[in-house]
Amino acid sequence: GPLGSAKTRSIKSHEDLKQGEIVDGIVKNVNDKGIFVYLSRKVEAFVPVSKLSDSYLKEWKKFYKPMQYVLGKVVTCDEDSRISLTLRESEINGDLKVLKTYSDIKAGDVFEGTIKSVTDFGVFVKLDNTVNVTGLAHITEIADKKPEDLSALFGVGDRVKAIVLKTNPEKKQISLSLKASHFSKEAELASTTTTTTTVDQLEKEDEDEVMADAGFNDSDSESDIGDQNTEVADRKPETSSDGLSLSAGFDWTASILDQAQEEEESDQDQEDFTENKKHKHKRRKENVVQDKTIDINTRAPESVADFERLLIGNPNSSVVWMNYMAFQLQLSEIEKARELAERALKTINFREEAEKLNIWIAMLNLENTFGTEETLEEVFSRACQYMDSYTIHTKLLGIYEISEKFDKAAELFKATAKKFGGEKVSIWVSWGDFLISHNEEQEARTILGNALKALPKRNHIEVVRKFAQLEFAKGDPERGRSLFEGLVADAPKRIDLWNVYVDQEVKAKDKKKVEDLFERIITKKITRKQAKFFFNKWLQFEESEGDEKTIEYVKAKATEYVASHESQKADE
Structure with missing residues (x-):
């Protein structure tokens, strides 16, 4: 209310605040640990997730947007960089529950x-x-x-x-x-x-437990202001939201796990139009990683001792090692994070290839963000010796792209294609994708030419098909069509190519072109089973378009096809 706003104007430092005082503010930004709030032009405060609301909000980030007005009560105000508030109504209207440190x-x-x-x-x-x-x-x-x-x-x-x-x-x-x-x-x-209060406390704790299980740990959020290295806390609050000191937390690990997962996905293109079996297997694998992470996250370790204890039980878990590295990075202890990575490589059992790979990816990320070109180069060349060299090349390419170092990526694409271009279709495809995504279509076409020179004949159809799909998805569909036309002319018996071609046209949403293509396919020499597959696909397409007339036409065509094939059989 007006009282609050009068207060706002005079806040020049933490000395103008008292614990338990009601203040109003404007949301500055939101990160994984909570929200930052301007109390005045010069002073800002932090609200940890656990203090945002009395009710448990799973998707709490949806409720807070920059420049939104909030009313809160001061929880801590010992220093300018450590002012924290609660927005819980029960505390604003009642007593503060100040957690002891x-x-x-x-x-x-x-x-x-x-x-x-x-x-x-x-x-x-x-x-x-x-x-x-x-x-x-x-x-x-x-x-x-x-x-x-x-x-x-x-x-x-x-x-x-x-x-x-x-x-x-x-x-x-x-x-x-x-x-x-x-x-x-x-x-x-x-x-x-005092038994009455303890029952209340117990209920309150149950709620806290639920919060903790959801990964909403008081600890995380509060210790961020409370007992962070002074070095971090003394920096201007700005840096606390820059992705190093506060949010280097868990996301770092998750994004590395995503980076590790990518290659399982890259080869799941449908080679065949029967159900893709790889899918199911991949899902299962993803869940395993997911579960591990959640399990470790609920116990949110928040000191070196906690991490060391966790490692005793989980010496091979890259997730624990990476969280420990992230924890050190949060405190700007870059050298310690490096030492941990080296320890992890020595500790993790040699059979655990995937876990070791995660650590190498984490090291590449670390040097890319905090190191120099030399330190990154050094880790990269070691990684190539110990792990599959091609995998490491592709991981670093991914890291360059995520961190928007496009010049570096372009150089590395060249080097990787030179080294592995004679055997790996995927390097040419990712390079083409990179170029088309950066509006260098002409370049991408040159690359396709180079790919065809470098790759053995047996890979030509695959690489052209993938470039054709790229053109449809991100480049020029017309160009994609001419590539597919070349393919079906060269390999007319490859029904799978026709199938992918139709899929691209369906995505491109040109009804006439889709229909022409189906007409061409069903007049080809195909088996009954294949015909049934394409008729069904065509029917689904027309149904999704809601075109009654063509639906009837396709049904009639299918009946006619079956009849003519029956009579052929009889003739034979």
Whole structure:
């Protein structure tokens, strides 16, 4: 309201704000961790995902757009670069739930918590109402009589009550005790009177758990402002949204997994018009990678120790290694990210080719973004020695294209085609695609000529067909037609070529041309099964066009075809 806006105008720094104060602001931008809000021309604040709404919004990004007005309450305001707000109505109208960090916790504090992991020497407990603070209850502090086997007593997710023995905020370490003797009679009395609140808290935590499972971790979002390296925090907030410090997070890994997946897709062109079996297999493979990522993401590690613990259990998981690298990059620790990649290559079992490939792709991405031409060249040539050289060439080409280094891509296309052009159809096709996408159609046609010189005769039909499809999709359909016409003239018996040709015409949406093509196909010498296939396809096309007259015509043609073939059989 007007009160809020009056406040807005006078905010020159964090000193003009108090915790719990209501302020209004304008959304500056949105990233994976939350939203940035202008409180005034000079001051901005961050709202982590967990503080956006009381209800759980899965597609929360849809609700916030730059320049949108929001009303919030101040959660932290110790420094200009660490102002955070909540937009949750329950907190704006009620009390702030300020989550404690390592530095807020003192010896003697009592917490409820959840077992995060069980080891031989003790259990790690995630403490409630904290920014993902985890403490260790040593085996000697579990019960008055030291237990034999902890894993028989505790499972991950069990609820426990713990008292803090000592804290070391610098190292983010907290020692806990679960011994009943610590909770004296007074403590017991106190806790019985507060049972009502703990039930509420439990419900609140359940909601938090749901959030955490969805990958919405308080920790992620809050620690982004809270305990990031000072070096990152001291930079102007601008950099926090530039894709390095904040969003280098998880996306980095996901995009590398996408890059790794590409080649399975590149060869799934329908060679045949029966159901494509490769499809199903590929889907399954994708899901496996997906599941792994989700599994690791729900436990969102947020310290070096967390990652090191995760690696003990998952030494071959490129996903864990890449997230760990991303975590270091978030702190601008580029050298540490490089060391991790080297460690990953030494650690991952030699049989795990795909996992190793992910790490090499991550290294190429890393050097392309943060390194120099020399460091990139060095990683590239090593990668070519250890992995399939052609695969590495294509990966780097993809990275150049994504990062819009088109000159570099053009050079590398030349080198790759020179090296592998005699055996690989796909390099010529991607080069043609690259050129047509950058409006260099003439160049692309020259490349097709070069491809035909370089490739053995048996690959000619395939490369021409793929260039023809490219022309239809991105270049000049007329040019695509003449390439297909050349193909069907040279190899009239290749029914699959006619099929792909028809598909391109259907996509190009020229009804007359589609119909002419079907007419030509059904008068060819084809088997009954093929005829049935093309009649069906033609019928579907006319139905999608809603052309009743032609639908009747196609049906009549089909009946006639069957009849004439029956009589031929009889004659024979």
